Amino acid sequence: MVSESEESLSENEESKAIREPKTPKIPVWDLPDVPKGKLPPHIQLQRTRVFCTSDAPTHTENIQYSGAYASMGVDNSLRLEEFRNNFRVDVIKLSEDDMEFDMIGIDAAIANAFRRILISELPTMAIEKVFMANNTSVVQDEVLAHRLGLIPLKVDPRLFNYMSENDEPNEKNTIVFKLHVRCEKGSSRIKVKSNELKWLPNGSEFILSTEKATSDSTSKPKTYTSFNCSQESLPEFSNDPIAPKHDDIIIAKLGAGQEIELEAHAVKGMGKTHAKWSPVATAWYRMLPEVVLLQEIKGEKAEELVKKCPVNVFDIEDIGRGRKRATVAQPRSCTLCRECIRGDDWDKLVALRRVRDHFIFTIESTGALPPEVLFTEAVKILEDKCERVITELS
Amino acid sequence: MVAREDDPTSINDLLEKGLEIDKQALAAPVKNAVDKFKLLPEFLKVRGLVKQHLDSFNYFVGTQIKKVVLANERITSKIDPSIYLRYKDVRIGEPSMIIDGVTEKLTPQKCRLSDITYAAPIYVNIEYITGSHGSKTTQMKRDVIIGRMPIMLRSFSCILYGKDEEELARYGECPLDPGGYFVIKGTEKVLLIQEQLSNNRIIIDADKKGCVQASVTSSTERTKSKTVIKMEKEKISLYLNQFSSKVPIMVVLKAMGMESDQEVVQMIGRDPRYGELLMPSIEDCMKEAVYTQHQALEFLEQKVKKLPYSTPDEEGRALRILQDIFIANIPVRQNNFRPKCIYVAVMMRRMMEAILNKDAMDDKDYVGNKRLELSGQLLSLLFEDLFKTMNDEARKTIDTILAKPSRSSRFDISQFIVKDSITVGLERTLSTGNFDVKRFRMHRKGMTQVVARLSYIGTLGHMTKISPQFEKSRKVSGPRALQPSQWGMLCPCDTPEGESCGLVKNLALMTHVTTDEDEGPLISLCFSLGVEDMELLSGEELHMPNSYLIIMNGLILGKHRRPQSFANVMRKLRRAGKIGEFVSIFVNEKQRCVYIASDGGRVCRPIVIADKGVSRIKEHHMKELRDGVRTFDSFLKEGLIEYLDVNEENNALIALYEDNAKEGTTHIEIEPFTILGVVAGLIPYPHHNQSPRNTYQLCRMDTLIYLLVYPQRPLLTTRTIELVSYDKLGAGQNATVAVMSYSGYDIEDAIVMNKSSLDRGFGRCIVVKKLAAVSQKYENGTSDRIIRPVREGYEAERMQILDDDGLAAPGQIIRPHDIYINKESPIVTRGPVTSPLGLPDSAYKPSRQTYKGSDGETPVVDRVALCSDRNNNLCIKFMIRHTRRPEVGDKFSSRHGQKGVCGTIVQQEDFPFSERGICPDLIMNPHGFPSRMTVGKMIELLGSKAGVSCGRFHYGSAFGEPSGHADKVETISETLVKHGFSYNGKDFIYSGITGEPLQAYIFMGPIYYQKLKHMVLDKMHARGSGPRVMITRQPTEGRSRNGGLRVGEMERDCLIAYGASMLIYERLMISSDPFEVQVCRKCGLLGYYNFKLKTGICSTCKNGENISTMKLPYACKLLFQELQAMNIIPRLKLTEA
Incomplete structure (x- = not known):
């Protein structure tokens, strides 16, 4: 914080310096030299911060070009060594499904790549095919199937293969669920929840209609799947049966006498194809907020500032003899409502900025994989992609 | 219980005890305005919406029909006047139908399904003379059916009247359905409200x-x-x-x-x-x-x-x-x-x-000079005409029989009145909508319309529609203009665009249309209140300056010397309930007349009475209403509220709010937003929009989609929405909208949609179509039969959706060319057949019906209904449903007349996202705002955003800010700030593509969006080769016939100008109707090609010597031949090219 205020002070002097030289005209060659090897503070600020002014954010773009500051003797190129030293990941919060971490020292493009991969390119398992045996509920078959598809399943997709068009559904690419609920006549309405989805480790129980005529009692009748072995026998599932992530997702409501009987086949897919395969509810980042007091704000003004902020970014500091000074206590919680820079030249007192290379990344997993695993998977995918590019280029 | 000071009962107690009370303090005006909104739902319980239709029909069934019958009660023979028939009473029974001698009760749903009319028998009690010549006896007959009257749903005579939700569900009816329409031959028909210049004035x-x-x-x-x-x-x-x-x-x-x-x-x-x-x-x-x-x-x-x-x-x-x-x-x-x-x-x-x-x-165009004719009145006219016609016919038959010199059989008049002329007449008129009542010189077309069932609100709007008296072609602007007297009676926004703009109107929310009231007692009351009878006055006195004429329903009663006090007394009596609540007393100072009206068809609305600017409704009244001790009627009875019609409004000084009531104020509006109609009430903040935008929105309301998969209630509601329970039957979804430019696929009002949102069910809708098949019975006793499908062989595949009964099974996916009914018809359907029911299989030929749909969709058989139609044939109806997700080109609209098509669908990761990870559902281009000036939409966005943040539905009723029925922008902004948003609704957004922040704050929040019925799937069309018109051999026209795309005259001109002659040749001839003709070079006429001789032959020259073969458009050849048929000979002169 101390360094912050110093910086802001120096900037203040700077701005004064710029404003003053109106009176004496100094020839351009008499101007002091721009120090080599170091960017002037305001440009440095523009390089590393996004300015959130009251009307629009400015300096949002990253300067990518390595020679952008060559005239000032600054090399803007990215160095691996430097990156290695500066890059840091701090996990702020980690729960079963949610995760918040700071990613420092990285470009927005890379952070965004992780976000994009998380949303659309990490595979999961989701119900893709629904075989309706009976549906007398008010929910139409298609709608019911659509609802089933969106139910997140708690199963590691890495254990399964993609099913391509000509593949037979087998234990390596398909998970079969059964749903059979009936609301007895005379009873009151019931809710069908996702816990009614029962995992069938041995595959489909529905017999292919073409089989009927030829089937004989000795051989097993052919069903819609051809499992070689029970999925239960696989070590991964033997003590962790496959089930929907949440037990209480309402699938349908049944009135008296209504019945749903169906079989749902889940396959592996990617969020690109359909949002149901996206492993995250959402994943996003925000840049670290930086709130700077450009001047010292004291007394009533300070209290006003504290009151202004709905998320309590500011606090009041006692500087002796009952005098109060506003301080920035929790810049991280700033939501950029811009109340503190609204009206009455407040924007001269407070500056809202974002740190360009500090990302507060949030992952909300749907439950197939824990968020930290999701992120490492995303990194792997990006790695793969890079490798592919390299091999293609070489 | 401790009696509170303001408790009225305790005050009475105190008064009885003789305690002193500061009466002035009690009489002082209440400072804060009373929230009178609660009156609206109470009002709508008894009146309003479609209730005028019901009232009118009930009045007809209960009163008017009796009057009509009594006015024409006697049929007397002209030959023998002593022979007569007299109607003693008439009543309408329960909706039922006699099938094979058994009376069967009808339900509306049954009628809809089996294409019959929902009608009830009209019973009459008659007294008549039987016997002939010498011996005549008077006889009575009870409950003779003279015809069947179509019954308006939810009227007194309807079986749905007064039923609760559960019972309605048992009848297969929606509890929210308003009724007010008829079911004629299975289709729902509304008799539109007719606007007329008032009679007898x-x-x-x-x-x-x-x-x-x-x-x-x-x-x-x-x-x-x-x-x-x-x-x-x-x-x-x-x-x-x-x-x-x-x-x-x-x-x-x-x-x-x-x-x-x-x-x-x-x-x-x-x-x-x-x-x-x-x-x-x-x-x-x-x-x-x-x-x-x-x-x-x-x-x-x-x-x-x-x-x-x-x-x-x-x-x-x-x-x-x-x-x-x-x-x-x-x-x-x-x-x-x-x-x-x-x-x-x-x-x-x-x-x-x-x-x-x-x-x-x-x-x-003054609304006070207009009368609205409702279904009851119209039906009464129609019934009167038919009844008279029936009686005339009966009289004629009686006379012809009596005229015969010798009659052997016993004579019974009662036989002659039982005819179905009334039934048929009523049914025909209602189903065609052509009123053709010669007796009253009434020839009007299009009086009935099929109820719009695209959306709930469309149906409601349809019921309140008023169709004009004028023909639409008139070029005067007067009738189309908004009339100041429409205030509160007719919706100022709701009118269609185009030719009937301004002519077709809609009722406002609180409008009531009066029914006729007996004027006899009123007249005698007037006389006893000091009206000098006209009969007693000299001509001189008629226009004496010191007195006013009293005119009652257009009838001059007489004069009164103190008109104002006369009017006051009359009004007092009305408020006391001594005379009808809808009687209007209007003092016309300019004409020096007092008009009293009790006739039907006047529009009126309830207004709160104020004494010297102080509202009669106090907070305790409203509290009693909220507690359920009071009803709307008790407000009326106690004279707190009264109905004013358009004329009487001119005598009133009506304050919009209690606060701006002055000394002379006589009335106070209940709620300002009631000047809008039902449909206009759905628009949030309409008073912030440019007026035509509201009108456009209303036109759009009835083109909403049939069935939305995940309907939501709007985050920003209005009071009207709650009143008409639109929140229970929503037709749209709250989409998070980002107002920004994106991708270039959003120009011209196009919107960019988020693919993940669509994946998750946004804008998904179900379209239902109906297929029908009839199993015909033929005159010779044979009939069609539906047989088991073939499970093997080459046809099995086309029949796989069939159940064992030969009908498509519900839940089956039906594809084009699938057979949905495996029907066979007898080959011989005419002439006698030996055993019509036991025909051998060989006597049948297949007449299967196949589904003809486009390949783009995968519809599903939703329901199969079996019923018998009017000719007692088995009728099978297949409901085919198709679930559609939005695609590029589908049309969407917000509630502010801002429609737009989906320009492109973008992956979620490419979509921008906010600091909180919110990703919009759709992106709208900001250019939609400046020219449209739909500020209401922006406020809706703010309000909804505040709504989702704080978890409370926000309101945006029209003109609702002062009365608290619309949230003010300032308070909305405060809520937004409290939840960490910017007060102006703009968020800091990151680009989903680059990952960097955008260089602008983006106005983002939820807006209620509706999907419109215009969908690409229904309109998309292209063809290569395809069907041709028989007569010209040119490609057919139109999408429905899989027609070609025309190179029109203008396109042709372009090609000519460009010089693309070969392209013209190809488009206009090769791809259209090329035809090879044999032309005789000598006579220039067309010959024919003789396939035996393998030469062309000229039929005029009778040889094949000078024949040239050339290509001609077939239409050209046809023209030549047609000209020849008209004795014009077109001759072709050929030269070498």
């Missing part, structure tokens, strides 16, 4: 030439006529249909016994200006040498139109016309023509006033 206006005229359209039970008195070239004359030309009015007056000119002048008023205007007419009368009543009648006798079939010299026809047809609403009792004379005098005086002062002219 004097209307002063100018004709095309600018002549001032006074006209009265008289309508009584017996006759309808139009009387026009016109000032033309300074002379006043009468125009009446029964007279062949115009008649000088003085002659008419003389014919009615006003022989003295002085009396006429006195009656009109002694003001010399009126005398001057009347002078030429008097002179004119002198010129015609008409001085006495007798002369006048003779004069008129000549003018009487000669009817083709009447006896040539019928005496006294002129007098009869004057008595019965001339201003027929004024009855002539015992040859006393004085009331009519006075009426004419009043008409003339008003006309002259208008000549002297143009302001006195009546405005035809």
